Amino acid sequence: MLPVSNRGGEAASFMDAWFTATSATCVTGLVTHDTYTFWSEFGQVVILILIQIGGIGFMTIAISALTLTRRKIGLSERMLMQESVAAPQIGGIVRMSKFVLSGTFFFEGVGAVLLACYFVPRLGLGKGLYYAVFHSISAFCNAGIDLMGYYSPSSSLITAGDSYLVGLTIAGLIIIGGIGFLVWEDLKKWKWHIRSYKLHTKMVLFATAILIVGGTLLIFVFEWGKPSMEGKNLGQQILCAFFQAVTPRTAGFNTIDLNMLTDSSQALMISLMFIGGSPGSTAGGIKTTTMLILVLTIWTELRKRKDLELFRRRVESEAIRHACCLMMFYGLLSIGSSMIISTIENLGMKQTLFETVSALCTVGLSLGITPGLGTVSQIILILLMFIGRVGGITILIAFTNRISMIPSKLPVEKVSVG
C-alpha cells in the first residue's frame, strides 16, 4: 500500500501492508493495527474495495466483466467460476453471477440504510453514511473490519454493542452473507415450498438454525452472572449472546471484550469459527454442510444404516470422505500452526489456537495477540488466511490436477477401528 494510505503520512511497513491487504482480500479481518487510527481515509477505501472484491469473489467479477463486454465464456473459465461458488451444474453460471452481484448490492444497500439510522445522528450526514456503507459491506462480505477505532482503538463494535438496531442489522447481514448464493437462488425460486428445496439448501438452513440457536443459548448460560455481562439488562444479554454466536461464523465483529468471556464461551467460539459458514458464500471454515455430515455419521451408526440419510435423500460415501478430509486438514493445520506460534512467541495455546482458527477460517476475531506477533508468526497467519480463503479442497484439487482419478483394484482387508 502507498504512503498516502497511512494516517501518519509515512509508508506503512511492508509486513503491515501485506498483512492488511491479505486480511481484507481474504475477508478475514485480522489486523496488525487498528483500521481507523492507522490508515487514512484513502487507505480505508482501498481496504473497503479489497473487501468487496474478495467478498463476492474474483471469479464472479471476472465473469461479470466478461458478460458485460459480451465476450463468449469458455468452458474452462466456467469451470473455474463453478469451483469458486461450489455450484453443482455448469449451466447458468453467467446468469448466476449477475444474480449474485445484484443480491449482494441489494442486501448491502438495505443494511447501509438501516445502519445509517444509527450512524448519521451520531456522526453527521457524510461521515455517518460512510460508516453505514463501510460496515454494511464489511458485515455482508463477512470481513469484520471496522472503523470504530474512532471511539476507542481495536474495540470492534463494543461501543454499539447494546444497540438492537446495529446488533440485529449486522447479524442479519452476516447470516444472509454466510448462507451462500446457492441458498438464495433456491429460496428465490421456491419461496415457501420447502419440500422443493435442494438437499443442499435444507442442510444449510437446518445447520445454520441449530448453530445460531444452540450457540446463543450456550453462550448465554456460560456467561450468566459473569463479569462480561455486567450492567446489561436481560434483552441486551440475549442480544449479546446472539451476536457472539453469529459472528464467529465468520464475520469477526464482536460487541463484547472477548478476553472477558469465560473459557467455555471462548472454546465454543473456536468451534463455531472452525465450522464457519456455508459453501458458496463469503464465509470460511469447514462449512455447515461438512459439519452436518460429520455429526450425522454418529446417527447413521446408531441406526445401523449402511448409508448416511438426510431429508429422505442419501449422501454419497464420497461426501463423507471429503468431509472427513476437510476436518482433518483444517484441524491439523490450525493445531499445528498454533503450536508453532505458541512455541515461538511464548504465548498460551488458547490464545494462539483462537488466532490460527480465526485466520484459517477467515473469521478475524482475536484475543488481541495479532498486533504483537513476530514476522514468522504473521507470515504463518497470512498463509492460513490464504489457504482458508481459497479453500482446503480447492488447494488439494489444484495440487494434483494433472493426475486423473485412478480406480483402485486392490483387495479389501478389514481393519479394526476403535
Next chain:
Amino acid sequence: MLPVSNRGGEAASFMDAWFTATSATCVTGLVTHDTYTFWSEFGQVVILILIQIGGIGFMTIAISALTLTRRKIGLSERMLMQESVAAPQIGGIVRMSKFVLSGTFFFEGVGAVLLACYFVPRLGLGKGLYYAVFHSISAFCNAGIDLMGYYSPSSSLITAGDSYLVGLTIAGLIIIGGIGFLVWEDLKKWKWHIRSYKLHTKMVLFATAILIVGGTLLIFVFEWGKPSMEGKNLGQQILCAFFQAVTPRTAGFNTIDLNMLTDSSQALMISLMFIGGSPGSTAGGIKTTTMLILVLTIWTELRKRKDLELFRRRVESEAIRHACCLMMFYGLLSIGSSMIISTIENLGMKQTLFETVSALCTVGLSLGITPGLGTVSQIILILLMFIGRVGGITILIAFTNRISMIPSKLPVEKVSVG
C-alpha cells in the same frame, strides 16, 4: 470399598470408593486421593486386582474360566469375547484368550523383575518386590496408578523420572500392552516376515512408531530450555520427552510435573491421549488405526484416488465412516463435558479438557484438578471413563442391537462440502 481399605481406619466416602473402583477397573488411573497415602495395603491390593481384571478384560477371564472347567462356549459368548478384543474372526477365540493370559503374565513378570532391580535396593526385599509387581501390572494394563506417594503424594513417577531403568521398563510395558493382542499374535506367528503381517498389524506398528518418534521430538523441542527440563542432562531430557510421549497413550504415569510443561506440550499430550492405543489392547482413545485412516483421507484426496489405500490394500469406505463417527463421538463428548465442568467449577478449559480427554480415553494423566472437583463433575468423569473403556462403538452397537442393518434405497443427491 470396606473401611479396612482405608488408611485412616474410617470408611472412605461412597464417592471416593466408587470413583477409585471405576478408575481401577477401567484402567484409567485418575484418582481423588493419592493411592499410597489414602488407601491401606488391603485397599491397594483390591485396586491392583481391579486393575488386573479390568486390564485383561472381563471377557478374557470369563472365557478362560469356562475353558478351564471344560464347558462348551456358545456362539453368542464367543461373539461377545470377539468384540472385547476386536478380533476379525470368531474361530480360535478360546485359544487366543489362553495366549492373551500367558502373554500378559509373561510380560508383567519380566517387567516386575526389571523394576525390582530398582525398587529392592531402595525399599528392601518385601516392599521392593511388591512395588515392582504393582507398577509392572499397572503399566502393562495401562492403568497408571502408582504407589509413589510413599516419597511424596500424587507425584506419579517423578521421583524415579531420571532413572533409565524405570523409564525404559515402564515405557516398554506400556507400548507392548498398548499395541494389542492381535499384533502380538501376528508377530509371534510371522516373526520377521513383515510382508506376511496382517494389514491391521502393519497399521498399528506404523502408527505407533510415528506417534512415539514424532511425539518425543515435538515434546523435546517444545520443552527445550524451559523450566520443566531444568537440571536434567541431554540423555535425561530425551528420556523425559520419550516417556511423556509414550505415557499419554494411554498409561497415565508421568515422570515430570505436567503443570510445568508448556501449553504446546500439553496440547500435544491431549492429542496423543485422544488417539490412544491400538484396538484389542488395554488402551483407550479413538485408537491408532482410526487416526491413521482419518489422516490418510487427506492423502487419498491429494492423490485423487477413489479409495483409501495402504500397504497395497484397500480400506473399505465403511471403515472411514466408522473412524469419522468415533472421532466425532469422542470429540463432542470430551469438549462438551469439559465445557460443563468448566462452567460448574469455574476452571479453565485447558485443565478441564485435559481431564475429560484423560478420563474418556482412560489415560489418567491429570493437571491436578480431579481431587478438588464436586460430585457432579466426578460423576461426569466416571461416566466418561466407563464410556471410554467399553468403547464408543460397542455402546453404539449395543444401543441398537435389535435393529437389523437396513440397506438404503433413497436417491443420492450431491452436496457441497467445504
